[in-house]
Amino acid sequence: METTANSPTARPWPVREWMLIAAMAALAHPAALLIGLVVLAALVVLSAWVPFVWIALPAVAFTVISAVTHRARFHGHAVRPAEEPELTILVRQAAERLDFRVPLLVRIVAEPEVAVVPTRTSGFRTFTLFLGLPLVRRLTAAELVAVVAREFAHQQHAGDRRTSLLLRARDSLVESRENRFRAPAGLVERLLRASQARTWQLALAADADAAAVAGTPAVRNALAQVGTVSAAFYLFVATWVGVLGEDGDFPEDLYEALDAALADPHVASRLAADADENPPMAAAIEPPLAARLAALPEHLGVGWDTSASVALRQLDSLRRRCVRDLVSSEEAAGELRPVRLLDIAPERFEASLREAASHLVEVTGQEFVGGAVAAAADALVDGTWMRLAQAIDPEVGRLPQPMRAGAASDVLVGCLSHVIGGMLLEAGWARVSRWTASVLVGPDGALLDVEELLELAVDTGDPTRIRELLPILTERAAR
Template sequence: MREWLLITAMFAVAWLPVVCLTPALLAVAVIWHLPQAFLPPLMWMMMGVLRRFGGREALPGRAVQPGEEPELAAVVRAVAEQVGFREHLLVRIAPEPEAALGRAKVSGAHTYVLLLGLPLLRALTVGQLAAVIGHELAHRQHIGNRRASWLLDARSALAQRLEGRFRPLAPLARPLLRASQHQAWQAELAADADAARVAGSDNTAEALELLHASVATFEGIGERWLSELAEEHTYPEDFYDAFDAALRDPLVRRRSADVVAAQEALDPYHAAGHPPLGQRLAALPQAQGSRFWENEPLTLHAATAIEQWCVHRLAGLDAPGVEGARDKAPRGNERPPGRGRQYEPPEPVRLLDRDTGRLHARHDDGDALALLTATRCETPVQALSAALEAVRDGSWPRLTRRLEPALRWMPAAERPSASRDVLVEAMGTALVPLLRGAGWDYASPWMSTVFTAQDRSVLDVYELLSAAVDSADPEPVRALLENIGTQEVPV
């Protein structure tokens, strides 16, 4: 009964804006004789009906037939048998590092769709992949009943109302999301336990860690590659080879772990549907798994075609002759054809063939203009010194609001961390060129803030600046500036 009350309350709060706005618009239409005021609520209701009962939406990812990828089909089939999943299942491959199970209507029949990201298929061993698949299929057992499913749907609907600049429902939503978070987390932990019993505790723990690292690396490095190359009207044809290399870098994995921990610590509205990684690892039962799983990556027979399809999707390109290719006009980094000019597709480039300096071109340029403007200084060194002084006297939050005015619209619980990141990023754009000018080399070809000094010691600029802001002690940064010399770098 308690869960049904929570579900009802969450749906009621989520729909509150519509419930309040619709009568108001109708009243305006009647009182002021404005029939056009009827249009917004009617259009909104029609869109909802079309989304709910309308035509079939395109399935995500690229379809994989059992005959095309027998090894993948065998793993899915074996895991399904062990977790008791007996529904009809389609497997599709996505370009991003993700794993999800959803329902869809295919040829008039309801079926389940298992979505697996290509970065995971390339990085995980067969045993780790079995753990990921086991977790997703086990969800059918733990949230297959109507009450659990509606609880998650209600949480999702309510959390969506808290996105954006204005969040008037936050005081009502926060206690409801807090009260229902335990049930959502318990479902995830139960699915983790089933995955451990299928594939073993070690495989499951390693799969969870690699999944989190892969997502953080994709968002922090992979998306930057795509964005910067798009500005050059190119796209990376070896994206996944470069991504695999970056994911194997210990410095990248360390930064990814820090990013994941920082993101999990920020949940002001209790909207997170998954427990923190550390809690999930600690809750795993000790199990060996019910069968022997290979300790090697899965073999994909159509690996080249799948990789090309995924790269084209990430770059916003069509993939002629491949299922799921879009027929829409070019978007993303594709330049639309102008008058009298034929559209020219982006040129493919290889990330692994590019010079390390070009991979870090954005930071090598020393774009400290934002920090110069916010501190009203003329040179990067002066701007960095002014920012460090603000850190020392505690006035740096005012400086970050000048750097990023949108910070004022963030939830209060997230604002300190986001403000620190804005300041650290701005100070880094001034410090990185100084280190490069002093002869410091990048310690990793994938990270633009980690350097190797002349004495071969490794320095992470992000960690150094973050520690200075957190402790209100800028002296380590000042000492570094004294050691390398502060020759001015033009902006």
């Protein structure tokens, strides 16, 4: 496919990309880089040992190349055409519309994931499409075509050697931020920002191709749904499976409970607010949703069902297996007792509220929760709230400087929301939603969104509304 300087897949100066690849791969593995520098120094200083020193260079190169070209492990559950003909036909038709004519395998996974990964099966090169069950259940056929076609298109645009190495080196650099020995955060941030333009370019090109296949309305709806479902999944599911797994229970209606949470207006408004407020991080491989929607070309889209999802004939079996994947290993899951999440009181999943209160008391050096909240309010006034947020979560201090204020705000609001919401519930305030402890109704019948109150306090530096709640918190703590 020929590209021009103004096309969505036009390439920057190749030398710059190769330098980015080398820099990201090296910084993702600083130990290998250090060994390589030592070897090069030895080549210069110990010239008599040159034949022996050269032996170490292939080992260093192999370490870096292996990490950059590492491919994801297989996970999920295979979809066989005879068992799921409707899904198989839809995937095949989406691939054919894009002329993506390669051997394809499909696997259903428990998380809201959509990805196309190069694989090898019986020695032959194939591609495996990973489809998240939460998305297959919720998206219409047209919307599912949109996300599948988008992944095929992205694979086409990113299929050349230089682009694939750039993306893998970038992934390795992102993952390296969790390592014990890692490159300076500021340097990592600059490299991620420098390579981000290329990843965003690829994302917009894939979106445009998907719109040509599925229609712009389907792509627009699918992009919004994928973001919302993913955010809700990672907000709730880890807590659900963690608590129930510890107690030996198996949440057989996990995906139905997720649907119920997504249908809750308070959850939906919070997820939408978070999506709008959070600026894109350097690690983000796609532009913000608003920018992606604005960049979509207009296409009508013909031939796809816009009213219903694709029928899965093995849905019950896939649902059970996916939930077991989330809860524990296959062996342990067989011993768990089936329970229904929708029948369990929400308080069972709110141990984090008490843990947050204890942690805030500890980091503020106060004796009671009311005093800890008062200390947090004082920190907003005297400007030390970022220091308090770092005490709550030390990871804030390890972030690059441009990201610290936003992360500190999220940490402080999150902690105080848990503390204040939990204390108000104990004081007799009523919850509006079983899915959140931050939207409550007071004794006078007035609605209070604790997170919204705290965000405003952090943004303005005015904790007046927080201090108005202190008598209630202090009275509760004294009981």
